[in-house]
Amino acid sequence: MIQTTLVQLDNYGPWTVTPEPRAEMCLQALQARLYADLAEAVGHRNGYAFYTRGDNMISVTNGIGREAHAEIQSSLAVQYPVTTSMAIGTGATPKEAVDDASALMQSAGGAQSPNREMVVAGTSAPPSTDQHLSVAHFDVIDVTGRYTDRMGAFETYRTIERGYSSLMDHLYTAHGALSFFVGGDNVVALCPSLPQVAYREALEHVREATGVTLQVGVGTGATATEAGMAAKHGLERCRKETVRITMARD
Numbered sequence: 349m350i351q352t353t354l355v356q357l358d359n360y361g362p363w364t365v366t367p368e369p370r371a372e373m374c375l376q377a378l379q380a381r382l383y384a385d386l387a388e389a390v391g392h393r394n395g396y397a398f399y400t401r402g403d404n405m406i407s408v409t410n411g412i413g414r415e416a417h418a419e420i421q422s423s424l425a426v427q428y429p430v431t432t433s434m435a436i437g438t439g440a441t442p443k444e445a446v447d448d449a450s451a452l453m454q455s456a457g458g459a460q461s462p463n464r465e466m467v468v469a470g471t472s473a474p475p476s477t478d479q480h481l482s483v484a485h486f487d488v489i490d491v492t493g494r495y496t497d498r499m500g501a502f503e504t505y506r507t508i509e510r511g512y513s514s515l516m517d518h519l520y521t522a523h524g525a526l527s528f529f530v531g532g533d534n535v536v537a538l539c540p541s542l543p544q545v546a547y548r549e550a551l552e553h554v555r556e557a558t559g560v561t562l563q564v565g566v567g568t569g570a571t572a573t574e575a576g577m578a579a580k581h582g583l584e585r586c587r588k589e590t591v592r593i594t595m596a597r598d
């Protein structure tokens with residue numbers, strides 16, 4: 349069972365233009381700080397949080413209960429001029445879990461509803477020791493030599509984004525996986541349990557569609573941190589052994 353939490357800023361759209369449009373860099377700083385605090389709080393509890401759209405953030409929260417969600421929410425509320433609502437969804441695939449969380453959030457009130465404030469919706473899955481979460485950590489092979497040190501910075505950014513977009517669409521439509529660009533040349537994907545051939549097909553799909561060549565370490569664990577750390581070690585093995593895919597159970 350995969351557990352995800354949708355964190356949504358309460359009534360944020362109207363706030364950004366009240367009493368008049370707020371300076372864009374102030375909004376960017378607010379969103380980045382709030383995300384940093386969320387990432388730290390979720391990370392301390394062995395989850396992963398992703399920036400996603402800034403006003404909507406998706407977290408992997410296996411092992412994190414409702415009470416801990418409420419604690420994080422209260423701590424954000426005292427630090428920021430906007431509050432958050434959180435919806436905890438579960439499912440057999442990451443897509444199902446996030447769709448469940450989204451439906452719960454929508455039932456609790458719209459994103460721009462003035463009546464919705466600091467809701468915690470949904471029920472957390474019972475803690476488990478099963479190695480049922482799969483995290484795949486992708487990165488571009490030799491981004492420094494091929495792109496960063498050779499091309500204009502925006503051209504490099506366009507190339508990396510094209511590769512990310514192709515990977516995200518493929519993994520989502522083929523497997524219900526959720527991929528997040530996490531900076532540099534890195535993409536972290538929350539995946540259902542997949543065989544190695546599915547990763548080979550994904551790398552091939554991206555290379556054919558965009559020319560970007562990726563490597564990936566896949567880790568499993570009871571929490572996002574455990575699976576994510578195994579994935580990072582897998583990526584190190586890709587580099588040492590010059591292979592494009594390593595799986596934790598290899």
Ligand SMILES: Nc1nc2c(ncn2[C@@H]2O[C@H](COP(=O)(O)OP(=O)(O)OP(=O)(O)O)[C@@H](O)[C@H]2O)c(=O)[nH]1
Pocket residue numbers: 487488489490491492493530531532533534580587
């Ligand atoms: N978020 C995140 N960013 C990373 C990580 N490792 C590297 N980066 C970023 O990615 C950039 C490129 O680093 P690498 O991927 O090691 O460089 P590379 O030239 O592609 O080398 P290889 O990956 O060994 O092929 C760095 O400048 C960092 O910004 C990571 O674990 N997480």
